[in-house]
Amino acid sequence: MNHAVRETQQxxxxxxSDVVRVRQVVRECAQRVKLSLVDQTKLVTAASxxxxxxxxxGGGGHATIELVHDGRRSGVKATFRxxxxxxPDIALALVDGWTSGSGLGLGLSGSRRLVDEFDLASQPGKGxxxxxxxxxx
Amino acid sequence: xxxxxxxxxxxxLLVSIxxxxxxxxxxxxxxDLAERISATGASGVVIDISAVEIVDSFIGxxxxxxxxxxxxxxxxxxxxxMRPAVAITLVELGLTLGNVRTALDLDRGIKILRVLHERRxxxxxxxxAASTLGxx
Amino acid sequence: MPANADRAHRLSxxxxxxxxxxxxxxxxxxxxxxxxxLTVAELERDLRELLDTLLPVAGRQAADVRTGADFTELxxxxxxxxxxxxxxxxxxxxxxxxxFALKQAVFELTEQDxxxxxxxxxxxxxxxxxxxxxxxxxxxxxxxxxxxxxxxxQLLELTTPVVKxxxxxxxxxxxxxxxSGRTQVVMEKLLQSLVDTGSEHxxxxxxxxxxxxxxxAQHLLKTVxxxxxxxxxxxxxxxxPQIAQTIVALGIEFGDITTKATLADAxxxxxxxxxxSVVRRDQVGA
Numbered sequence: 001m002n003h004a005v006r007e008t009q010q011x012x013x014x015x016x017s018d019v020v021r022v023r024q025v026v027r028e029c030a031q032r033v034k035l036s037l038v039d040q041t042k043l044v045t046a047a048s049x050x051x052x053x054x055x056x057x058g059g060g061g062h063a064t065i066e067l068v069h070d071g072r073r074s075g076v077k078a079t080f081r082x083x084x085x086x087x088p089d090i091a092l093a094l095v096d097g098w099t100s101g102s103g104l105g106l107g108l109s110g111s112r113r114l115v116d117e118f119d120l121a122s123q124p125g126k127g128x129x130x131x132x133x134x135x136x137x
Numbered sequence: 138x139x140x141x142x143x144x145x146x147x148x149x150l151l152v153s154i155x156x157x158x159x160x161x162x163x164x165x166x167x168x169d170l171a172e173r174i175s176a177t178g179a180s181g182v183v184i185d186i187s188a189v190e191i192v193d194s195f196i197g198x199x200x201x202x203x204x205x206x207x208x209x210x211x212x213x214x215x216x217x218x219m220r221p222a223v224a225i226t227l228v229e230l231g232l233t234l235g236n237v238r239t240a241l242d243l244d245r246g247i248k249i250l251r252v253l254h255e256r257r258x259x260x261x262x263x264x265x266a267a268s269t270l271g272x273x
Numbered sequence: 274m275p276a277n278a279d280r281a282h283r284l285s286x287x288x289x290x291x292x293x294x295x296x297x298x299x300x301x302x303x304x305x306x307x308x309x310x311l312t313v314a315e316l317e318r319d320l321r322e323l324l325d326t327l328l329p330v331a332g333r334q335a336a337d338v339r340t341g342a343d344f345t346e347l348x349x350x351x352x353x354x355x356x357x358x359x360x361x362x363x364x365x366x367x368x369x370x371x372x373f374a375l376k377q378a379v380f381e382l383t384e385q386d387x388x389x390x391x392x393x394x395x396x397x398x399x400x401x402x403x404x405x406x407x408x409x410x411x412x413x414x415x416x417x418x419x420x421x422x423x424x425x426x427q428l429l430e431l432t433t434p435v436v437k438x439x440x441x442x443x444x445x446x447x448x449x450x451x452x453s454g455r456t457q458v459v460m461e462k463l464l465q466s467l468v469d470t471g472s473e474h475x476x477x478x479x480x481x482x483x484x485x486x487x488x489x490a491q492h493l494l495k496t497v498x499x500x501x502x503x504x505x506x507x508x509x510x511x512x513x514p515q516i517a518q519t520i521v522a523l524g525i526e527f528g529d530i531t532t533k534a535t536l537a538d539a540x541x542x543x544x545x546x547x548x549x550s551v552v553r554r555d556q557v558g559a
Contacts, residue, residue, distance in 0.1 A: 016159045016160050016161050017159050019159060019160065020157050020158075020159045023157060023191065024157065027190070036461075037222045038221075038222045038225050038226070038461055040222070041190065041191055041220075041222035041223060041225070041226045042225075042226050042229060044190070044191045045191045045192070045193050045226045045230060048191060048193040048195075049193050049194060049230075052160070052193070052195060096231055107194060109231070110194065110229075110230040110231050110232070111230075113229050113230065113231070114226065114229055114230060137454075216504075217504065219502055219503045219504070220468070220503075221461060221464035221465050221467075221468060221499070221503065222461075224464060224499035224500070224502040224503045225460070225461065225464065225495070225499050227499070227502055228495045228498045228499045228502070229495070234502065238504075239501065239502055239503060239504035240504035241467065241468065241471060241472075241473060241503060241504045241505060242471065242504075245473070245504065246504075
């Protein structure tokens with residue numbers, strides 16, 4: 001996912017209200033690259049799921065929200081990083097209904113369906129890194 | 138911390154969500170509602186989400202939880218005013234609201250509660266009311 | 274500021290001093306290329322604006338066109354000009370020739386001069402104009418793409434009307450080939466119309482649809498589920514035998530979604546669930 005980055009915003013995810021703040025920043029970015037209303041809603045929802053994962057399962061972490069361009073389209077890229085316990089089986093984690101305990105298990109698999117690009121990297125004991133991109137149609 | 142106000146109209150409790158809910162507010166709302174339903178003996182709950190821009194799995198689960206909660210107190214729950222973009226996203230996310238009832242707007246939501254309530258009490262005209270459930 | 278700003282740039286001075294005659298000659302040359310497709314007044318206004326923004330940067334290198342901060346205004350003017358040309362249905366060649374015509378005008382202005390420094394400046398200026406010409410090409414292409422996209426959207430609007438067929442009942446007759454993108458647009462439009470009109474019934478009629486693939490079927494199903502989440506009921510009507518076979522062959526589950534053979538059946542179903550029925554007048558009270 002090497003796209004030209006136009007602008008970057010970093011934010012911490014430490015407490016509950018940070019998740020709301022991530023939603024707001026992502027929505028603002030989505031509006032700036034002129035995502036359709038439905039696409040904005042999908043991206044913000046995915047970001048909300050992933051930010052909550054970072055907080056609950058990763059024990060907190062960081063979000064990086066970027067405006068990107070691939071030469072043809074503009075988009076928003078959101079990266080969520082934590083140094084938590086990590087995910088032992090990534091393939092399993094992306095199956096609907098898989099859950100580490102709390103929740104419905106739709107966070108990861110569901111958000112993957114809401115975005116155009118989805119990249120999940122995780123090492124047990126080291127942490128998790130999820131990157132998503134949504135392009136303006 | 139924002140607390141979502143719960144209004145009472147007749148024997149219906151109305152929750153109109155106007156803020157971007159954080160998870161703790163969602164939990165608080167569930168708690169507050171359980172107390173209010175139990176205290177008032179309300180026959181129904183209407184959750185108005187016409188101002189809500191996103192519903193993720195956490196908020197979606199709240200609707201199902203409130204519906205189950207209210208059922209324990211013999212009350213029904215209707216979610217009204219879901220925006221099209223929110224509905225499309227929820228479907229894509231794969232979230233179903235279980236047996237939560239929905240209506241286009243507040244007015245219709247309250248009508249549905251009335252029909253459900255009558256049916257529950259077995260009032261006259263129930264047969265017809267049941268067949269037109271959720272409709273004008 | 275450019276590196277050569279401290280020593281006098283002869284060409285810039287020359288161009289500025291002769292701006293009036295230069296513009297007239299430019300308009301004449303560019304006008305000949307366009308063969309009357311624009312009025313002289315229109316062309317003169319465009320080229321004057323271009324010349325005004327070009328003169329302050331006339332001494333710069335071609336490489337600066339895309340990156341130089343002082344080129345921003347020129348880029349904007351040029352992009353705007355190219356877009357206008359694209360929308361006026363001029364060809365990209367005609368659009369770029371307007372820029373290249375300035376070369377001829379400048380050469381004529383300087384041909385009596387044999388100062389080698391001026392000659393070098395002239396070469397630099399010439400490649401600057403080449404870069405600007407390429408820029409018009411790009412802007413032109415982008416503008417055309419925008420026109421095509423707009424037309425696509427308009428076509429979509431025209432071919433997928435959401436119509437009210439009864440109080441509280443909306444219908445979308447789908448015609449032709451459905452692709453995933455189009456189905457998605459229809460779905461969004463239908464759901465928004467439900468809110469706007471306060472309708473509780475929607476009918477998607479696919480009588481005119483030639484083929485349905487898995488993705489399109491999925492979109493239709495999602496529309497029905499989304500409508501339900503909003504508190505409305507959505508019926509699919511007009512499934513033709515071949516399409517029914519495809520749906521079964523693909524193993525797509527329609528589940529508890531209401532399907533009706535014809536639009537009329539779907540309307541009757543919607544009316545009935547509203548507690549209405551259609552009866553002949555002579556049978557009323559009989």
